[in-house]
Amino acid sequence: MVSLAQLSAELGPSLHRAVPGTVPGVQLSGVHVSELEDPTAYLEGGELLLTTGIPLGGTAATASAYVRRLAARGVAALGLGLGEGLDSVPPALIEACAGERLELMVVPDGVPFLDVSRAFWDLAGRSGQADLIAGLGTQTALARAAMRPDALPSVVQGLAQALGGWAAYLPADGGAETIWPTGSAALLPHLREETARLNRAGAHSAATFWLHGSPVVEYPILVGRRIEGFLAIGSGRTVTKADRQIIMTVCVLLALKAQQHEELTGSSAVLGSAVAKLIVRGHVEAARLLAADVGLGPLPERVRMLAARTEDGDLRALAVTVAGLTVEDGAPGPGAALAMSRLRFAEDGLGFFLLDTADLVPAAAPEPEEYDGGLLPWEGGPDAAGGSPSGTSEARAHGEPLPAGMEADGSIRLTTADQPGRPAAGEQAGRESGSDTAGRPRTGAAWTGPVPLADAASQAAVLRRAALQAPAGRLVGTAGDEDSRADRWVDALAGYQRADLLGAVAAYLRRRGHWEETARDLAIHRNSLRHRIAVAQRLLGVSLDDPDTAAHLWLALRRRGL
Template sequence: MISLAQLCNKLGQDLRSADGSGVASRSVTGVHISELDDPTPYLQGGELLLTTGIPVTGGTERINQYVQRLVEHGVDMLGLGLGAGTDEVPADLRASCRTLGVQLLIVPQGTPFMAVSRAYWDLVNQGRQADFSAAMRLQTSLAQAVGRPESAASVVKVLAEALGGWAAYLPADGGAETIWPAKETHVLPQLREETKRLNLQGMHASATFPLDGRDVIEYSIVADKRTAGFLAVRAGRSFRPADRQLMLTGCMLLSVAAQQQWERMRSRATRGAAVAALVLGGHVDAARIAAAELGCEQPAEQVRLLAVRGDRADQLSTAELSEVVAAMATGEGVAELRRGIRASDLRCVVDGLSYVIVREWSGDSLLREATSTSTSTSTSTPRGDEVFSAALSGPLMLAQVHASVREVGAACARAAGGRLVTVEGARDSRAQAWVEALRSYSRADLVETVRAYLRNRGQWEVTARELGLHRNSLRHRIGIASRLIDVNLDDPDVSAHLWLALRA
């Protein structure tokens, strides 16, 4: 917007205040020339009106009425051209303008009104060129921002600084929001509520709503025909026409960034699925080699196995899956479970169930209510009309996952919709180590000895006969096995887990 001060500075003595003082701080929307007694039908308001003085003759009352009409129509700048019938400013006009707050200016003799108009449009063009250059710089900054590692945060920062306010990006999958400047985080809860209420869907869907007394504009960000997130912006000044194009550019770049991220996630998921399938198939060494070759994170030694059932469970993003499962869980381990699912790339589908291998966490049990049964009673919030169920094993050695797939999958298949069940029969994480220790003993086959002993429920005679050993030889071997793994083989808790590990 061009100011009156800018116009006067450009014209110098060709446009100056009638009383010799400075000009008021006012915006000029245009320059209009008229000799009509009532030019207001041809004015929109905010113009600098130029006249040679014809309308301001005929006495005080006529002059007052003329100036009053201009003020009522939003025109508070009047330029009087001298030398074409009017040689000096009429005292009544000066008084009327002072009373009604109209800035009275003089265009001296010899200066054509066209010079004033031309000066105004020169300033407009300069402003447009400056705005265009600024817009190009901002567009370049946005394009550069999307190429940075934290592209969403970079785009949000550029928009917020360009508009002198704040900007925020809210991922549709419930991921961490980004806002700039960080001191505005207090608006995020309200933004989430408004986003849910508006339910913006589709390319370029947008809405405007008030927040803390100022208008916020929010756009949906679409990538891969899905809503990836929402961009919310509140300017620290009035929105300008160029701002909309800037925000649309930001939306487009966020869509590109989301598309790139999803492509990276799909690639990572494909590689992770290959590694997970090897683990579930019992090929742990091959899984580790594949993880190294494919650039995946190496599977942890201690894990939990999660199975999820639902019509579209395999189509959920990792973040969405974590929220669905966490909504069904209770206890102090919920946050760890959510983080574990989000952090895991080891996810594949077997027999219609989605399996996730989650790194084991330390701390209290996940479902404190499930102390004497194998299931919890927490009900999830379905995603739309979809209902999911899930089963989660206890801690497992990675090599034990294969033997637990059937058990965890069966528990998931039996689970009621909207429930997470825990598989209390999950293998003791020490059992695999016990088996390895027994296998490492070279002077006798302790693995087969212990297997037969457990299968026959500790009956010496029956076990010795099956193995073709003397009873004392059997006792000697069992004693060696007990000392080697430092457990009592007659302890039911030990024997149960060791038996399952030996069967695997």
């Protein structure tokens, strides 16, 4: 935009203040000429209004009323052209403008108003061209940064510097984040929470929310229809059209890098799957030779094998789900080792992972990050106006890239009506998190203790059986025998509060699955019995009609005196 100070400097003596002093840098939206007594119906605010003085009426009262109308409309400045009606500036007009804080400028006799208009639009054109050139230069620099080995940190840093704020990239799979400047790392816990919510919703549009009283915008980085990560931005100033173009360029660059990484990862996954299958089938030396030939590097000497139930064979999504399962006995879980493992494959409804024991060393707990109030370069926000409290997030879908131009029309609530052909938000979240639409986890998993790589094949059958029988939502071990696992099933049934599942299962097994006889023993309707048995099987993640399961569970019940 063009300021009044820039326009006055461009025109020199052809546009100066009525009262000596420095011309303010107020921004102008345009230059308008009118001799109407009330031109406000044709003004939008922010203009430099030019007049020869006809609307002033020759009296102090008329001049004062005229100035009040302009000030109420938000006119930036009034320009009085001398020579046609007035030879000097009326003192009453100077006083009225001072009272309404409306800047009063003078166009000397003999200077056409057209010169002022032309100067304004010349400046506006040059300003836009300068922004475009600067934007193109920044985009070129970002594209070059994207070609470097450390592309992600370089691109994030370049974007943050271009916008005068901070920027962060958060992978959708929960991997390590990238943020610049690094001093803004205290924002990451809040960004992770918001990103996880958007990822569960499967939101494919940008969203805005408030963080510590300041606006933040997040963009999904898409490869096809899958979200690879989120780009979060906090701008330290009002953004321009060129800034928005830079942001879109960064989103495209990050999507291209993600697609390249996916292609490389896909090739590596195929090779890693072949190596892992050789290990599980007992061909360890062949696996070592193949790994060396295809560049997978030396294989770990000790591993923990993990297997989890999967419906679609998507090992990447399965790794995220398993990382969030409750680990048996409260032991440390696999954590990031799942995402790091290249030795994985899917087979017969199970996903298998071979985890290097060196990657399973629990990391030291980080010091809690606290927001010190000094990371963000601006103040104010909704707190000052009684809006959203600091530290809360109200995501809003919008079509503009940054807070200065955002159109926050409503909270993101993805439904089948919002996006035809896509599952509802709860259903989509369930698919991605391994849960049903009510949030109950479906996936169960099991893992072995640390074993030499050469002994991994001997653990495969036990691991497979344990994974198929693992309770939904839990990661169990295989070190215990079947009786120990059955004892845990009994504890789970006894802990269920809404119905007597333990008695129902005991009676069902005692009657060897006969519904009528079992219902008669329990004095309940057979449909109520069917419901209780179905709840018990979902709770345990097993089928009571499986002879092995039924035998061990029955013996565990007998040990409890049932």
